[in-house]
Every structure is written in structure tokens, then in C-alpha cells.
Amino acid sequence: MLTFVGLGLYDERSVTLAGRDAIEAADRVFAEFYTSRLVGTDLESLEATHGTDIEVRDRAGVERDPEPVLAAAETEAVAFLTAGDTMVSTTHTDLRLRAENRGIETRVIHGTTAQTAAGSLTGLQNYRFGKATTLPFEDAHGGDGVPDSVVSTIEANQARDLHTLVYLDIKVDDPHWDDSDDTYMTADHAAEQLADRFPEQLGVVVARAGSPDPTVVADTLTALSEREFGAPLHLLVVPADLHPIEEDALTELAGLPEKR
Known part of the structure; x- marks a missing residue:
């Protein structure tokens, strides 16, 4: 399972309750912060708030080398975090389609745009x-x-x-x-x-x-x-x-x- 979670607009408190629950239930959590940023927080605060380690991927690590994310989602519950609403950027839609083509179930939990x-x-x-x-x-x-x-x-x-x-x-x-x-x-x-x-x-x-x-x-x-x-x-x-x-x-x- 690959769950895309929009974190909202500003800090670690901007995520919805549904998004928070998905992050806490995930076996692994990935994130990207190159399309947008939560300028009111940092990685350590996000990890502390959600009680998990977050593996940050750069642009190349999402667009050219998504294999670690997809491979994990084949056998584990994976959350993929972005600022704002998770499907505003085309790069996230591409990752979701790659997952679906591999038979990985996906879902989207929206954030404020x-x-x-x-x-x-x-x-x-x-x-x-x-x-x-x-x-x-x-x-x-x-x-x-x-x-x-x-x-x-x-x-x-x-x-x-x-x-x-x-x-x-x-x-x-x-x-x-x-x-x-x-x-x-x-x-x-x-x-x-x-x-x-x-x-x-x-x-x-x-x-x-x-x-x-x-x-x-x-x-x-x-x-x-x-x-x-x-x-x-x-x-x-x-x-x-x-x-x-x-x-x-x-x-x-x-x-x-x-x-x-």
C-alpha cells in the first residue's frame, strides 16, 4: 500500500487527522520537499510529532529512482509526504501511476492547497x-x-x-x-x-x-x-x-x- 499524504501549508500541525493517522500507521515514511516547503517547521519536528523516521527523497530520488519507495510499498504500508495537497504536482501523479502499474494499491489523503x-x-x-x-x-x-x-x-x-x-x-x-x-x-x-x-x-x-x-x-x-x-x-x-x-x-x- 502506498498512501500519499498532503501535509498542508505551514507546519507540523497543518496535516489533517486522517493524514496523521496514515503516517502513524505506516511501516515506512518517505517525503519530498523540493516542490514546496513547510516553512514553519523542520524535519526533526515532523518526525517528533508523528513518532517516526522520515526518509527524504530529492527530485532525482523521486522522478528517476523511485524504486526504493515502490519496492517498500509492495510489501509494507508506506506513506509518501508532500507539502500542500499531495496531487497538485505532476511528479506525484507519475509516482502513483508507477505504483498502480505494479499492482500496488494507492490512496490519497488531501491537504490544504x-x-x-x-x-x-x-x-x-x-x-x-x-x-x-x-x-x-x-x-x-x-x-x-x-x-x-x-x-x-x-x-x-x-x-x-x-x-x-x-x-x-x-x-x-x-x-x-x-x-x-x-x-x-x-x-x-x-x-x-x-x-x-x-x-x-x-x-x-x-x-x-x-x-x-x-x-x-x-x-x-x-x-x-x-x-x-x-x-x-x-x-x-x-x-x-x-x-x-x-x-x-x-x-x-x-x-x-x-x-x-
């Missing part, structure tokens, strides 16, 4: 979010400025009057749960990049979703580029035209300026 948290914290209506996109660091895509794919996603969503959730890049140089070499793109950095293409566009920053002190700020991308939003993780939403209730929500919850 950044997308649903962004809607909940901002007051933007969930059904008005279109295709999401990821803004990479400049040196990650070998070019200057914002990739055309990001611009086209925002423009296509706006043409359909839909909001765009922009995930911000994470560099993880060390494949294990040591964040000394990690770099998280900040929302002000992202806003600065996007303001070159959309200078007067409204943006909404969501910082530390799932934590006790999330930050939500709405203003033009140009104005957001001049502010700081504290510790990671950050998200950026590029809204479409606002419904009156959405505008009221951003005014009350995110300090949306009357004139912008």
Missing part, C-alpha cells in the same frame, strides 16, 4: 480563478524579464475575466530538509517583474498562508514592488475585474486603496 487558501484569505471567488502559472527566477529560464508563457496566461485569463494565481519560484540547492541554501522568490520581487508588463495592474499578495499570521495586501503591482512582506512562502494573485463583494473583501481584508 495554496490555491484554495488564496481564495479564502483574499475573498476572491474561487470559481473565478483561471489557469495558474509559476513565475521563475530570471536565471532559471535563461532570459530577461517575465517569460512569455506567464504573460500569455495572465492575458488569456483576463480576456475571460478570470483571476490568475501566480506561484513564486523556489530554489532548493540542497535536496534534503536543510534550508540554508534555499531561496524563495518574494512577492515584491515578483510584482517588480510583472509591473514591467502590467504597470497599473492590481495585484494581491498572500504571504504565509496557513500560518497564525498570514499577510494579505492589495495594490497596484508597481506599489507592491516597493513593499516587503516578511518571511516566506509568498503568492501573488493578478485579479480580473472585481465583483462588488470581491472589492469589498479586498478593501477590508487586504487594504485595497480607494484610488489606485
